[in-house]
Amino acid sequence: MVALSPAVTGAPAPRRRRVRVWRGFVLGVAGAYFLIPLYAGLRFSFQDDAGHWSFYAVAAIPSQVGFSGAFFLSIKLALTTLALTLVLMVPTTIYIHLHLPRLRRMLEFVTVLPIVIPPIVLILGVLRAAPLWLKASPYLLSLMYVILSMPFVYRSLDAGISAIDLRTLVEASRSLGASGPQTLWRVILPNLRAGILSASVLTLALVLGEFTMASLDLWTTLPVWIYQFQQTDGHIATAVSMLSLIGTWLLITVMVSLDRSESRRSRRKAEVA
Amino acid sequence: MAIPGAARRTLRWRGLRRVTAVAPFIVYAFLGLGIPILAVVDYAFRNPQGHLTLANVSTVTHGTYLLGFENSILLAAITSVVPGLLGLSLAYAIATSRSPFLRRLIATASGVLANFGGINLTFMFIATLGSTGILTSWLSVVHLNPWNLGFNLYSFYGVAFVYLYFQVPLMVLVITPALGALRPSWREAAANLGATSWRYWRYVGLPVLFPSVLGGMLLLFGSAFAAYATAQTLTAGTVTLAPIQIGNLLTGNAISGQENIGYAIGFGMFVVLAVTMILYGLIQRRASKWLR
Numbered sequence: 001m002v003a004l005s006p007a008v009t010g011a012p013a014p015r016r017r018r019v020r021v022w023r024g025f026v027l028g029v030a031g032a033y034f035l036i037p038l039y040a041g042l043r044f045s046f047q048d049d050a051g052h053w054s055f056y057a058v059a060a061i062p063s064q065v066g067f068s069g070a071f072f073l074s075i076k077l078a079l080t081t082l083a084l085t086l087v088l089m090v091p092t093t094i095y096i097h098l099h100l101p102r103l104r105r106m107l108e109f110v111t112v113l114p115i116v117i118p119p120i121v122l123i124l125g126v127l128r129a130a131p132l133w134l135k136a137s138p139y140l141l142s143l144m145y146v147i148l149s150m151p152f153v154y155r156s157l158d159a160g161i162s163a164i165d166l167r168t169l170v171e172a173s174r175s176l177g178a179s180g181p182q183t184l185w186r187v188i189l190p191n192l193r194a195g196i197l198s199a200s201v202l203t204l205a206l207v208l209g210e211f212t213m214a215s216l217d218l219w220t221t222l223p224v225w226i227y228q229f230q231q232t233d234g235h236i237a238t239a240v241s242m243l244s245l246i247g248t249w250l251l252i253t254v255m256v257s258l259d260r261s262e263s264r265r266s267r268r269k270a271e272v273a
Numbered sequence: 274m275a276i277p278g279a280a281r282r283t284l285r286w287r288g289l290r291r292v293t294a295v296a297p298f299i300v301y302a303f304l305g306l307g308i309p310i311l312a313v314v315d316y317a318f319r320n321p322q323g324h325l326t327l328a329n330v331s332t333v334t335h336g337t338y339l340l341g342f343e344n345s346i347l348l349a350a351i352t353s354v355v356p357g358l359l360g361l362s363l364a365y366a367i368a369t370s371r372s373p374f375l376r377r378l379i380a381t382a383s384g385v386l387a388n389f390g391g392i393n394l395t396f397m398f399i400a401t402l403g404s405t406g407i408l409t410s411w412l413s414v415v416h417l418n419p420w421n422l423g424f425n426l427y428s429f430y431g432v433a434f435v436y437l438y439f440q441v442p443l444m445v446l447v448i449t450p451a452l453g454a455l456r457p458s459w460r461e462a463a464a465n466l467g468a469t470s471w472r473y474w475r476y477v478g479l480p481v482l483f484p485s486v487l488g489g490m491l492l493l494f495g496s497a498f499a500a501y502a503t504a505q506t507l508t509a510g511t512v513t514l515a516p517i518q519i520g521n522l523l524t525g526n527a528i529s530g531q532e533n534i535g536y537a538i539g540f541g542m543f544v545v546l547a548v549t550m551i552l553y554g555l556i557q558r559r560a561s562k563w564l565r
């Protein structure tokens with residue numbers, strides 16, 4: 001017993017120090033790997049060839065040939081995809097959770113497929129199978145982006161639904177006399193706001209950065225334009241790419257913080273009541 | 274016992290409502306996933322005249338197309354095992370840290386970075402490790418210019434190095450929930466019984482985590498195997514990978530009689546991925562049994 005006690009009391013201190021050193025090392029290496037390329041991309045976008053900081057590349061973006069067309073095409077596709085995704089996925093997910101729990105495995109399986117099936121193979125099949133009128137329209141991409149976003153959208157919605165007691169909420173609402181649509185609109189959707197929000201953010205980010213399908217379907221969306229434009233001016237192309245990145249991050253931050261302040265306000269309201 | 278007419282009608286009505294409620298999703302998934310997959314499989318076994326043939330499949334299992342598959346599988350294997358272990362260490366470092374800020378920061382950053390890829394990533398790495406990149410110039414100051422040491426960003430290993438940028442965060446995302454199964458009390462119990470750190474990991478930590486880690490790595494395998502945009506934009510289609518070959522066949526000038534080779538490559542990718550999926554499913558079942 002006496003012989004054992006030093007080992008028991010003595011072991012944690014050096015181990016904890018070792019753990020701390022090890023953790024610092026891991027975080028340091030990861031930080032360097034993830035931050036240096038970001039810094040390099042930003043510096044390349046905001047410096048001229050002589051190495052001075054300048055915004056010439058950023059200022060020149062709007063006047064470049066084809067930029068505004070590509071930009072607005074990407075925005076249009078993103079909004080269409082978002083609307084389609086939400087209309088398709090939100091009611092389906094809620095309905096299956098409520099009334100057809102046995103189909104949840106099917107839903108999980110189908111929504112994981114787009115992760116497993118390479119987009120390049122998918123677009124290969126689409127370009128053969130789609131009717132001509134659809135192939136002539138850029139919105140074919142929107143239809144496919146709905147498929148590509150399914151894994152993220154389903155997982156966000158599923159997490160949101162699992163976090164609330166959906167069945168009790170619905171039963172309470174129905175027993176208070178609300179109709180089905182009323183329950184959906186005024187009880188379920190407000191409670192799912194966080195899940196819907198993260199689903200939307202992920203969808204927008206996906207569409208705005210998608211390259212494979214757009215380039216093979218021969219539509220010049222923003223990422224395709226950037227790729228083509230690098231032959232003309234690498235600085236401007238990189239600047240657009242970094243700005244689109246910053247724009248996506250800003251969008252995510254704004255939407256997430258909006259949601260957080262909104263839920264804080266409603267919690268405070270609930271406390272007052 | 275006879276069901277009264279009204280009740281039977283309600284039952285039938287409810288069944289109909291259930292079908293119509295899930296029908297849009299099922300139809301959409303069939304049109305958007307099922308039909309394209311069937312089209313790929315169908316054309317993989319047809320010659321340009323529409324007759325059934327095995328020539329396409331035979332072509333893609335030989336020569337340069339076989340090399341594409343081998344390279345793709347090797348790339349996916351490397352970029353699933355290495356980022357898998359790195360992601361595991363990173364997730365563990367975060368899970369055991371006491372800073373909630375750090376935890377939230379990494380969770381958000383992983384979510385963003387795991388979906389990273391394509392042109393943005395390519396530009397960032399050209400600016401970092403291209404022949405005139407920032408890190409290249411820093412390292413050449415200490416006479417360690419990676420390009421003089423045989424490194425080439427626009428090659429197979431360059432692509433593998435760049436893939437870490439989205440593979441590691443993906444692993445962090447997948448593995449963090451599983452780390453919750455590792456109770457701190459087990460570690461304390463092991464320490465009280467006199468186990469060293471190594472023994473704790475050998476006999477407690479890794480066996481508990483093993484199914485989740487392997488499952489995560491299989492997911493990374495699929496993600497790397499399917500990736501096209503990053504490799505295409507980084508190497509301008511010069512590296513020999515199966516997805517790149519599909520892209521080249523689709524956009525470039527296919528030799529007459531070989532129009533359906535791309536479909537056969539796509540079919541081959543399905544086969545590789547189906548094997549991966551089956552493994553993933555088996556391991557998932559195993560993991561859920563263990564953690565119950």
